[in-house]
Amino acid sequence: MSVQMETRAHDGGVQAVYAALAGRFGNRASRGADILNQHAHTLSVTPSQPPDLVVWPLNSAEVQEIVRLCAAHRVPVIPFGTGTSLEGHVNAPMGGVCIDLSKMNQIEAVHAEDLDCVVQPGVTRKALNTHLRDVGLFFPIDPGADASLGGMVSTRASGTNAVRYGTMRDNVISLEAVMPNGEIIRTGNRARKSSAGYDLARLLIGAEGTLGIVTKIVLKLQGIPEAIAGGICPFPSVRAACDATIATIQSGLPVARIELLDALQVKACNAYSKLDMPETPMLFLEFHGSEASVAEQATRFGEIAAEFGAGKFEWATRPEDRSKLWQARHDVYWATRAMAVGLESISTDVCVPISRLADCVEETQKDIAATGLFAPIVGHVGDGNFHLGLMFDPKLPGEIAKIDAFLGRLVQRALDMEGTCTGEHGIGQGKVKYMKLEHSPATLNVMRAIKASLDPLGIMNPGKMLPQG
Amino acid sequence: MSVQMETRAHDGGVQAVYAALAGRFGNRASRGADILNQHAHTLSVTPSQPPDLVVWPLNSAEVQEIVRLCAAHRVPVIPFGTGTSLEGHVNAPMGGVCIDLSKMNQIEAVHAEDLDCVVQPGVTRKALNTHLRDVGLFFPIDPGADASLGGMVSTRASGTNAVRYGTMRDNVISLEAVMPNGEIIRTGNRARKSSAGYDLARLLIGAEGTLGIVTKIVLKLQGIPEAIAGGICPFPSVRAACDATIATIQSGLPVARIELLDALQVKACNAYSKLDMPETPMLFLEFHGSEASVAEQATRFGEIAAEFGAGKFEWATRPEDRSKLWQARHDVYWATRAMAVGLESISTDVCVPISRLADCVEETQKDIAATGLFAPIVGHVGDGNFHLGLMFDPKLPGEIAKIDAFLGRLVQRALDMEGTCTGEHGIGQGKVKYMKLEHSPATLNVMRAIKASLDPLGIMNPGKMLPQG
Numbered sequence: 033m034s035v036q037m038e039t040r041a042h043d044g045g046v047q048a049v050y051a052a053l054a055g056r057f058g059n060r061a062s063r064g065a066d067i068l069n070q071h072a073h074t075l076s077v078t079p080s081q082p083p084d085l086v087v088w089p090l091n092s093a094e095v096q097e098i099v100r101l102c103a104a105h106r107v108p109v110i111p112f113g114t115g116t117s118l119e120g121h122v123n124a125p126m127g128g129v130c131i132d133l134s135k136m137n138q139i140e141a142v143h144a145e146d147l148d149c150v151v152q153p154g155v156t157r158k159a160l161n162t163h164l165r166d167v168g169l170f171f172p173i174d175p176g177a178d179a180s181l182g183g184m185v186s187t188r189a190s191g192t193n194a195v196r197y198g199t200m201r202d203n204v205i206s207l208e209a210v211m212p213n214g215e216i217i218r219t220g221n222r223a224r225k226s227s228a229g230y231d232l233a234r235l236l237i238g239a240e241g242t243l244g245i246v247t248k249i250v251l252k253l254q255g256i257p258e259a260i261a262g263g264i265c266p267f268p269s270v271r272a273a274c275d276a277t278i279a280t281i282q283s284g285l286p287v288a289r290i291e292l293l294d295a296l297q298v299k300a301c302n303a304y305s306k307l308d309m310p311e312t313p314m315l316f317l318e319f320h321g322s323e324a325s326v327a328e329q330a331t332r333f334g335e336i337a338a339e340f341g342a343g344k345f346e347w348a349t350r351p352e353d354r355s356k357l358w359q360a361r362h363d364v365y366w367a368t369r370a371m372a373v374g375l376e377s378i379s380t381d382v383c384v385p386i387s388r389l390a391d392c393v394e395e396t397q398k399d400i401a402a403t404g405l406f407a408p409i410v411g412h413v414g415d416g417n418f419h420l421g422l423m424f425d426p427k428l429p430g431e432i433a434k435i436d437a438f439l440g441r442l443v444q445r446a447l448d449m450e451g452t453c454t455g456e457h458g459i460g461q462g463k464v465k466y467m468k469l470e471h472s473p474a475t476l477n478v479m480r481a482i483k484a485s486l487d488p489l490g491i492m493n494p495g496k497m498l499p500q501g
Numbered sequence: 502m503s504v505q506m507e508t509r510a511h512d513g514g515v516q517a518v519y520a521a522l523a524g525r526f527g528n529r530a531s532r533g534a535d536i537l538n539q540h541a542h543t544l545s546v547t548p549s550q551p552p553d554l555v556v557w558p559l560n561s562a563e564v565q566e567i568v569r570l571c572a573a574h575r576v577p578v579i580p581f582g583t584g585t586s587l588e589g590h591v592n593a594p595m596g597g598v599c600i601d602l603s604k605m606n607q608i609e610a611v612h613a614e615d616l617d618c619v620v621q622p623g624v625t626r627k628a629l630n631t632h633l634r635d636v637g638l639f640f641p642i643d644p645g646a647d648a649s650l651g652g653m654v655s656t657r658a659s660g661t662n663a664v665r666y667g668t669m670r671d672n673v674i675s676l677e678a679v680m681p682n683g684e685i686i687r688t689g690n691r692a693r694k695s696s697a698g699y700d701l702a703r704l705l706i707g708a709e710g711t712l713g714i715v716t717k718i719v720l721k722l723q724g725i726p727e728a729i730a731g732g733i734c735p736f737p738s739v740r741a742a743c744d745a746t747i748a749t750i751q752s753g754l755p756v757a758r759i760e761l762l763d764a765l766q767v768k769a770c771n772a773y774s775k776l777d778m779p780e781t782p783m784l785f786l787e788f789h790g791s792e793a794s795v796a797e798q799a800t801r802f803g804e805i806a807a808e809f810g811a812g813k814f815e816w817a818t819r820p821e822d823r824s825k826l827w828q829a830r831h832d833v834y835w836a837t838r839a840m841a842v843g844l845e846s847i848s849t850d851v852c853v854p855i856s857r858l859a860d861c862v863e864e865t866q867k868d869i870a871a872t873g874l875f876a877p878i879v880g881h882v883g884d885g886n887f888h889l890g891l892m893f894d895p896k897l898p899g900e901i902a903k904i905d906a907f908l909g910r911l912v913q914r915a916l917d918m919e920g921t922c923t924g925e926h927g928i929g930q931g932k933v934k935y936m937k938l939e940h941s942p943a944t945l946n947v948m949r950a951i952k953a954s955l956d957p958l959g960i961m962n963p964g965k966m967l968p969q970g
Contacts, residue, residue, distance in 0.1 A: 234703030485954030
């Protein structure tokens with residue numbers, strides 16, 4: 033089908049879909065310009081591409097109704113959670129209907145004995161954790177933003193706790209989804225494991241809404257640890273911090289969080305969060321367990337760190353002390369922006385086997401310096417995953433091209449080290465061009481065959497993830 | 502395509518394929534009757550259905566060659582590891598070529614710093630662990646048999662350690678596979694997490710060879726714990742043991758193994774393994790960690806168990822004492838057979854949310870008694886997963902029908918409790934009929950669409966997993 037035909041079908045289709053949705057959903061459907069623009073904000077340099085209209089369903093049946101209508105008119109469908117994804121996942125390059133799931137924010141059940149819960153996709157991770165606090169449980173996955181759980185499913189999100197608790201891939205028991213043909217599927221029940229058929233939950237996790245819309249999620253939960261200890265530890269170099277991390281993981285120490293900040297990031301945090309950390313590479317750590325266990329873990333970590341030339345490991349079990357540190361860690365984005373007022377920012381991530389992490393970070397730091405960029409580094413080093421906060425002035429001539437070339441080198445460096453172009457942000461639009469670097473034509477053809485089999489009309493979040501053949 | 506046409510194509514095709522393989526692979530291709538029968542042994546009541554020939558490739562390129570040849574002649578392909586699956590996965594109901602992967606048994610790399618390794622699919626779990634011992638690492642997934650890792654991928658296997666370390670789903674980083682069209686794909690590199698595209702590894706894990714043949718596996722490894730403590734604890738009832746298990750998991754105690762044996766199973770073990778355990782429901786436990794941590798865990802478990810009326814929790818850190826207990830646990834299959842000499846056995850499993858486990862086991866015990874069966878129960882209770890070893894005399898009139906009706910009730914009971922018809926054994930041929938009970942027509946249609954898109958000729962392990970439409 034040519035682009036022109038698609039456009040023709042689509043233009044007429046959008047009018048018909050809007051008429052039907054306005055009649056059916058009233059003020060839960062909108063095509064106000066402000067609303068449309070809000071739903072295409074990409075938090076990145078990718079230009080906004082607003083949808084033609086936005087609709088807010090309340091339940092799975094309404095999502096089904098909308099998808100069926102869009103399928104009948106061959107109009108694109110773009111699922112939307114909180115709009116905090118980082119690679120243009122919510123853009124509408126071919127227009128279409130944005131399905132905003134934020135009103136599907138019910139926590140339908142918490143099964144404390146089973147350590148699971150059933151939520152609608154619009155529930156945010158913080159809302160869930162607030163709800164769970166009284167029953168002594170928590171959901172560990174924490175991307176920077178207060179993202180929706182549906183969005184976190186769709187980008188295969190992770191965060192600082194992944195080293196201990198895994199990513200969204202590991203913490204979803206089953207899903208309900210509306211497929212591109214409007215059929216509602218359940219991928220399974222609430223059993224924590226099953227060998228009954230293809231793992232459709234894992235297929236939808238990380239599919240970025242290109243195979244269907246997640247309408248219900250059964251999540252694994254964790255008991256809130258009896259004790260939590262946190263601390264920070266300065267290192268003479270990124271390599272020393274990475275080597276200490278490898279030794280820590282390999283020793284079987286069940287570290288809950290182990291985060292690297294490079295010297296520049298520490299400097300930014302000191303200024304922004306009014307701290308006085310030594311401006312050298314730093315590990316932020318957290319241990320979960322019994323009182324005795326976290327004390328033992330912290331002591332043992334201190335011993336390991338000392339072998340790699342670390343400064344004093346200062347640890348704290350008092351919640352207020354820990355909170356201050358982790359708030360500073362979570363504020364790195366704002367701390368970085370505050371050091372570069374008036375500049376634009378890009379947040380990107382790659383992930384490599386942990387043995388290559390020091391190489392990858394060091395080479396990237398050299399590249400940053402050689403390219404003349406300002407880009408603090410912060411990493412989920414237990415997973416070999418790190419982030420750059422690239423600050424730049426888009427008005428400077430050649431700046432975008434310079435950044436683009438730098439990002440290409442970053443991805444190639446990670447791939448050369450047997451890593452991936454994204455550990456947790458996803459592909460969206462921003463990294464589509466890297467899919468052909470990471471995956472062979474045969475592998476991409478398998479992905480395309482699956483996409484074509486489930487979404488033959490190509491209406492589900494088009495222009496994302498899969499490169500043209 | 503009608504069945505008759507398939508059969509015609511196939512009959513001629515097998516001759517052509519055999520001629521080509523015999524010429525190419527010499528004595529690594531065989532159609533000797535004994536060889537064919539060995540490769541269709543199902544360890545179950547499912548009748549054997551031998552393939553037309555068996556071939557032993559040595560590497561991915563040879564697997565590719567065989568699959569291309571079979572595809573050209575539309576001849577079924579049945580992958581074979583150790584033949585220890587329990588639901589007829591290795592049967593060849595439409596004949597075809599059995600690809601025996603046992604000679605692809607190379608451990609290609611161990612990356613100790615990254616806690617991963619790269620193996621061919623014919624490596625068995627015990628061979629891998631023997632190889633890893635010197636570097637202080639282990640691979641935790643332990644189905645009863647010394648299965649091949651390719652087979653464990655394909656059945657989404659787990660075992661006694663899954664409560665702590667997860668299942669095959671959680672412990673595979675990436676895969677290489679030969680797809681039905683003969684293309685070789687890599688699902689990813691060695692990064693521990695990635696958000697770059699559809700999760701093809703998870704799609705192949707548990708696909709039972711119906712979507713492709715796994716030819717290489719990157720596995721996560723674990724450090725051998727500094728200390729291991731194991732123990733057994735008697736309970737007044739299955740319910741008390743289950744409730745103690747729930748409290749243990751919920752308390753965040755990182756138990757590595759927690760296994761339930763019902764009174765009948767304990768009796769069988771006492772007789773077979775020359776032990777003198779009280780013949781009452783029993784939990785077998787294992788804790789991994791530092792010396793201090795396992796001591797604390799064992800003590801805390803003892804306190805929790807006491808609240809549920811348990812007898813004395815006896816624990817041991819001496820390897821020889823632990824080994825004796827776990828050997829008895831691993832020998833339950835033989836212990837059960839020894840109690841019912843001359844009878845046939847079926848091993849089956851279901852899995853339910855842990856809060857329903859006591860209900861499910863108790864109701865099943867009542868059903869066993871009411872049906873007049875002999876069937877000890879053993880369970881991975883931390884996951885809500887339990888097994889029955891059903892012993893019966895197939896020569897008794899009506900016995901097979903009686904067992905079949907019983908198994909149907911067992912599955913329905915698990916599904917009614919939001920569980921699954923199989924936690925870890927898989928579907929194969931034996932549980933195909935339950936797929937329609939567990940999954941809706943819409944869900945099965947998604948599975949069929951994926952199957953049709955990747956294997957349009959239907960040559961990959963036909964007759965397994967997916968029920969007719």
